Amino acid sequence: MPEPAKIRDPLDMPEQRRVIDRTIDEFMHLPGAAMVVLNNLQGRIGYITKPMQAYIAERMNVPLSKIHGVVSFYSFFTTEPRGKHVVKFCIGTACYVGGAEQLIDKTKQVLGINPGQTTPDGMITVEVCRCVGACSQAPVIVVDDLNHGKMQATRINNVINQILQSEAVSAA
């Protein structure tokens, strides 16, 4: 039996490592560089692990406590990989009044996971987020950066199916 694949840190993957180095080199000399480096790494790698934080701190010659302090302060920075697709539920005022909670309830049933969790196959992560600023279209859900406005609980199934179908197509 083959060993189950261990999750490797991006630092240990040559391609990812190059992205990390390039990103640090590109931005480390800017004033206030820590936020810029971390924002770009979050975007390019998708998460910032503890070993990555230590590496960044060393390369930028700042205390690890500073890098970790920033990573843990802002909700956009994550330390673990997320699913291939991310479904975000806006819970701003207009979306809340417009029934965002119902949408989350329905999604729990369809995917069997709570906000903040990822499906066991690593395909979909469900998150809630504060106002995405599309309030006139409330309630809004965001699927991989694309806003779906005036969402209804009755359409949640379709949205999830679309994600899974697009995956099936690209796999084929």
Add this chain to the structure above:
Amino acid sequence: MKKLNSLDDLARFSQHSQHLNALKNSNEAAILVSVDPVCIAKGAEAIKDALVAALADAGLGNIAVYEVTHIGNPEKEGPDILVYPRETHYVRLVKADVPEIVNAIKTDTVVTRLELPLPVVKDEELHDPEPKEVRVILESIGKLNPLAIEDSIANGAYGSLAKVLGEMQPDEVIETVLASKLRGRGGAGFPTGLKWKFVRQAPGDEKYLVCNADEGDPGAFMNRKVLEGDPHAVIEGMAIAAYATGARQAYVYCRAEYPIAVNTMNLAIDQARRLGLLGENILGTDFSFDLEVRMGAGAFVCGEETALLASIEGGRGEPRVRPPFPAQKGLWDKPTNINNVETYANVPKIIGRGVDWYSSMGTEKSKGTKTFALAGDAANTGLIEVPFGITLREIIYDIGGGIRGGKKYKAVQTGGPMGGCLPEKYLDLPVDYETLGQAGSIMGSGGMVVMDEDTCMVDIARFFMEFTQDESCGKCIPCRVGTRRILETLQRICKGEGKPEDIPLLKELCEETKQDSLCGLGQGAAGPVISTMEHFMAEYEAHIYDKKCPAKVCRDLIEFSISDNCTGCTSCARYCPTNAIAGERKEKHVIDSSICIRCGICHNVCKFDAIVIE
């Protein structure tokens, strides 16, 4: 693209851009080539040269070929060109395509294999203005292409900067803005000219300028729209502010939730820089100024100015005590001017059209117009812009079309999580900074969420407190602990576990959090609780004494059942997220209340009004 090296260069470029704009409605033959950096990297310049040569060879040398900053999406469609008078958009070109295109021009046909019509985008957020609106900030949004600087310049952008650089001393600019009585649109309403004066007078040569584009209030999206729809108005306003205050470097701090706004701003800044409207010796003068976009990372408190500065400096976005104010000690301890997106966008209009025009709009103390994001249960939601002094009733009923579905008005929430909820008796209040404050809410940045009779005000108070508690940075104890205790009390009340003494307790907690917190977040956090307790005490009492939620929202206080209206259509059972509904087709269904989570989906999908909530 050639840099504009004088004020005259800008005037000529403006005329040139107007000419390009007019091509749409003329029969003139011309070709526009996108010279976006991505298109250039893919060979746009060689294509342009080949076009010019091929046109000359074909005897069409009279057809002009112009460079423009942007046509279609450069990544997906570049290099691309636009051929007039047909306005044909040819995409993903290579040099070898050129003869075919020139031949098509000659024979007045189209090379269909290369054609991709430009998309027609429908804006769901910005409708045609209603009669009571006055559009100043939103005037050009949707009418010009924010991705091509020519469009903005044809429309007069950077004209006010040219006027300032050519005719005005920095002090005159400050006096003009002071005289206009422009106030900060971020919510606090501080006189903008006065802030600029403080920064100008602050000692030191190194000064910074910051644009607060961290529009975090749930329910507000005016600034996003301005950044996405008219970025050059913000850049021009910032350049004028930099000239007036003596700043040379600026940052636009934009929240990470607005990726399109960030991209649009970055593109606009790059185009302005290529034309010499940013950088060293702008328009040939000795004024130098540059700016860059810095992204937040999902922390609401970073909208507070000292927290925002800490974030730009690369650290945790925690606020600090003021004074010293940023005008004295801001970014990297240097004097710093911070204004909101909309404040900066007002500046070119004031300089361009004059103080008298500007102060003819609004009330005695609040001049000009304000954009609002109308959302919630209003019939027409979207962005609006009105002169100060208009009443809430005019906004909600005349512009917003009243309450959706003919329901009854309950409250309007203004000012976001630091604001308040105003009941019907305040509908005839004129909207300006002072009156909203006196009524127990705030202007805030301009979010306006309308709530109908189905909204539970205790639940809304809980909702906002959950938000502020979550977003409290934890630096000061009154906010960190106060918001948590208030939230726990409200959660208890919503669960039906409230006690009579919770009301005085809430009042005390609110008062202390408001008084003792370090920054605006904590000081304002109790706003929604205080205002709902003041105006909707009966609802709090119903939750506490009768264990009832009058609006039938709080899940622990309601029960769902199915009446005889049920036709057995099965719709509710299909959409129930917990499979709590059972029943045969065409027979009355039943809800198992031990499984039911009271989400209300069945109530929404039932077409026969058979779901009863008690």
